[in-house]
Amino acid sequence: ELLRIDHVGIAVPDLDEAIRFYAENLGLRCVHQETNDExxxxxxxxxxxxxxxPKLQLLAPLRPDSAIAKFLGRSGPGLQQLAYTVADVEKASDALRAKGLRLLYDTPRRGTAGSRINFVHPKDAGGVLVELVEPA
Ligand code: V0V
Known part of the structure; x- marks a missing residue:
């Protein structure tokens, strides 16, 4: 069902500063940037x-009431999510629901680069926010 690790998501207060940090210190290249208003x-x-x-995804908040702003307020910068690639996000979500795990959305939402995404609640996944990604 899960094909591979798609990306690991890290919450950061300032996106440009974080991109610079990873480039200068770890040599990671920024290959895509986008604003996801939803x-x-x-x-x-x-x-x-x-x-x-797998990619590293840097996530900076757009608004104080956003998931990333809440995460930063509670935990500070750091690992926020682990995302797996799936072939069919609806099928994967249904399979996990059937096992009793709570999915955050009834229907998939739009993720990076036109992907379709859903999440397993961290309380049902050993304290890890698990994302399912069906690439475009
Ligand atoms: C909250 N908790 C977490 C957590 N966020 N645990 C592990 N990892 C996280 N990221 C814990 C929190 O400490 C609480 O534990 C408990 O869950 C419930 O807290 P809450 O107050 O209900 O938490 P909220 O209101 O911060 O909501 C948490 C959820 C929210 C996961 C529901 O962050 C959410 O809707 N996330 C999905 C959307 C998202 O993360 N979007 C940003 C990335 P205690 O204190 O009760 O023990 S966008 C993205 O990934 C894109 C575009 C992409 O990949 O394409």
Whole structure:
């Protein structure tokens, strides 16, 4: 059902500063940037090595009432989510619901680069916010 790790998401207060930090210190390249108003984020995807593996996603809040702003307020900057690639996000969500896990959305929402996404509640996933990503 889960094909691979798609990306790891890190909450940051300032996107441009974080992109610079990862470039200068770890040599990661920013390969995509986008604003997702519905999710309340400005985000950047960073490639590691040859870029064929999982990406690092930097997430900065657009608004004080957003998920990332709440996370930063509670926990400070750091790992916010682990995302898996799936072939069919509706099917994957249904399979997890059937196992009794709570999905955050009844129907998938729009994620990075036209992907379709849903999330498993962190309280049902061992304290980890799990994202399912069906790429465009
Ligand atoms: C909250 N909790 C977390 C957590 N966020 N635990 C682990 N990882 C996280 N990221 C814990 C929190 O400490 C509480 O634990 C408990 O869950 C419930 O807290 P809450 O006050 O209800 O939490 P909220 O209101 O902050 O909501 C949490 C959820 C929210 C996960 C429901 O963040 C959400 O809707 N997330 C999905 C959307 C999202 O994250 N969007 C930004 C990325 P205690 O204190 O009760 O023990 S957008 C994105 O990924 C895109 C565009 C993409 O990838 O394409």
């Amino acid at each position: 999710q309340g984020v400005r985000e950047a995807m960073l490639a590691v090595g040859d870029g064929t593996g």
